[in-house]
Amino acid sequence: MYERFRSEGMSVWGEGVTGWSASVVLDELTTAYRADLLDTTLTLSMELYCAALLEMNDRARFVTTVSALEPLAKQEPLGTAVSAFVDTALANLNATGDIEPHLCASLRGRLEQLRCESVRQALFRLSDLWFPGRADVRKQLDYAYGLRSELLHDGTVADPDSDLSAETNKIANILRSIYERASNRSFRVPTVV
DSSP, X not given: OOOTTOTTXXXXXXXXXXXXXXXXXXXXXXXXXXXXXXXXXXXHHHHHHHHHHTOSSHHHHHHHHHHTTGGGOOOOBOOXXXXXXXXXHHHHHHHOOSSOHHHHHHHHHXXXXXXXXXXXXXXXXXXXXXXXXXXHHHHHHHHHHHHHHHHHHHSSOSOTTOOHHHHHHHHHHHHHHHHHHHTTOOOSSOOOO
């Protein structure tokens, strides 16, 4: 593993690492170069996941791993009724003359966001798409996303017994399963979700 925070330069270490033969590694590299390009949001998700593996502590690794879900959770419009509600709310905001312009601009942006589903709702849809009938996966995604929000907004999680390392591994398995299916490739190390 590359130690990116060492001032002496590169060094390598490993613990319980399983190696692959040179022919297996070469086969993986050449197969990857022949494969079709992946969707850009899938690629970004994979990049975030790989970056998470390099993080030095459990909190940063957890936040980055869960963040790798967001590019996959494309937020869909909520329809014409919601859009009409937002239009009315924007008209009311514009008619109000006693709100400072910078606050009005902020509120306008927040109201516009109501036209589309939240990231949480998009994650539920993502779960139903990739893991139909798996309420346990949906619950795991929701729990991890909630923990991530606590960390980002409060700097800590409410439950001190939360095992971020175990939660990271659960989300990593979900991500790897999605990557395997979305790329139409079988991973040499199987994913178990």
